[in-house]
Amino acid sequence: MSLNTSKIDRITAILDTGPDPALMPIGRRIRTKVCDINNLDIPERSGGIYLIDIDLRDPRKVGRLREALYPRAADDVYIFAAGSRDHPSRVQAMNLGANHVINKPMDAVQIAKTLVSLCEMAPDGKSRPRGQRSPVLTTPTTGDRSPGSPYALAAEATAAAIPSVTAASEAIDDIFWAMQENFIPDMGLVTDASVTVLKALTTVPVDDWLTNVRIHHEGTYQHCLLATGVAAAFGKTGKIPVALRKQLAVAALLHDVGKSAVPRRILEKRNILTDGEMEIVRRHPVDGYEFLRKTTSIPDAILTAVRDHHELLDGSGYPAGRTAGDISPLTRVLTVCDIYAALTERRAYKPALPKETALKILHDMVERGKIDASALATLETSLKG
Ligand SMILES: [Fe+2]
Ligand SMILES: [Fe+2]
Incomplete structure (x- = not known):
């Protein structure tokens, strides 16, 4: 043939x-x-x-x-x-x-x-x-x-994938598969991938890394990879301790694992979600938290960040409506990285926003008391390098 x-x-x-x-x-x-x-x-x-x-x-x-x-x-x-x-x-x-x-x-x-x-x-x-x-x-x-x-x-x-993008996507693939199939995830893959991404972003410009992700991945994987790249770039600014940098990268890799329990037809729906569908989506932080709590021994700080990454400082977030005093510093940073990643990626129901527009939206959120001002300031610094 x-x-x-x-x-x-x-x-x-x-x-x-x-x-x-x-x-x-x-x-x-x-x-x-x-x-x-x-x-x-x-x-x-x-x-x-x-x-x-x-x-x-x-x-x-x-x-x-x-x-x-x-x-x-x-x-x-x-x-x-x-x-x-x-x-x-x-x-x-x-x-x-x-x-x-x-x-x-x-x-x-x-x-x-x-x-x-x-x-x-x-x-x-x-x-x-x-x-x-x-x-x-x-x-x-x-x-x-x-x-x-x-x-x-x-x-x-087939333009070459940056190796750290590939390592991170394999780790995400494994963790999503483990949750779907009720297996214990290989946390070694996750920690190795987070170290690889942190290292890569000391030499590769963050925009190049994020562009490479957009070329090679789609959907929820793309989102998790973008959030991880943004989080690793955040760590590079030197504004947070080394130990916290690693935790932040791991938390970003893991934060949406609960979405593996959300049907794809809902994740990729083009129209507004029904109340029932929204309720299913809003379960993902707790589902991910519970899965990781039962199957891994990752530090509580990371578990908490996974559970709370959609909480907002004014109490308008989900799943629990926690307010500023109950939201950890690691979670605040993860939330800012997560929202930036979500705004700048293309989804079935929306186009990708340019960097400047995404940052403007984040500044509006700071003004309305929803997200952490210093986390956003550090994010802006990190995106310049
Ligand atoms: Fe999420
Ligand atoms: Fe997310």
Whole structure:
């Protein structure tokens, strides 16, 4: 089988539910047909790329997929999505002839990286990812590489990730997985990653680090990484003791782990949340706190910061409506870093705000007695370096 970039002009996505937001950036550049596994209609059966994100443990869905996709056309490429530790589903994907298995939840960068690996794989298979059955592909010599082309999209996605960004994302991945599956998290990964990020930000400008995160990650992971980078930059100013710097970086990595219990449809909802949905979201600080309290021995100061990171000094925050006297210095700093990260990232329901606009909003919050003035002043200093 062979494939070159010019063939990546169309993708068929087969999904359990409605269109996945992860497909939107891809769909803007590559014609992407979205099919519901419950109502499959795949008329074109030659040389296609199929992106399959269904419940591979459901025999009825697997049966429907087999009916639609088999016998397989010579140039078909099957990319399946499965949980990174969901071994039964990964085995099922391989049984169904997966060329690649990418991790759930899918994101646009992951998909783009897979596409570029399909484009760039040499005929001798040297660049074939280990452990994956891959097609033999030709290195592209022709095809559209102009800005905005599928190739450019994929190449952009494979711009080198800063190693500390990767280390931190692996730590976040592990902790989110552990909470979802009720496992004990590997805190060694978290502390190592926090040290790596702190070290990296002594040489890498904070804006470069944050931009690298935005290129390589999306959604809640992106948010946690941005908050961690901002927190590490905060520590670099020298305005807080070394021990507190490490605690702040760890707290930032962990602060939203409770979101692993919030359904993705709520986290990525574009419209205003209902009261019921809001209540679910507002549980995440306590859920994260309880999970970490039961499964780790991290210091109380970090646990408290995780539980209280949405509390505001005037008592208008959640979950408990604590006021200034009950909110620790570490929590106050984490809250400022968290809000700045949230304002400057793109979410399903809002665009990213420029740095200046985000800082103006934070200053308004200081004036209204909601967040700590000295924490904001230090944050501003940290963002200059
Ligand atoms: Fe949060
Ligand atoms: Fe957050």
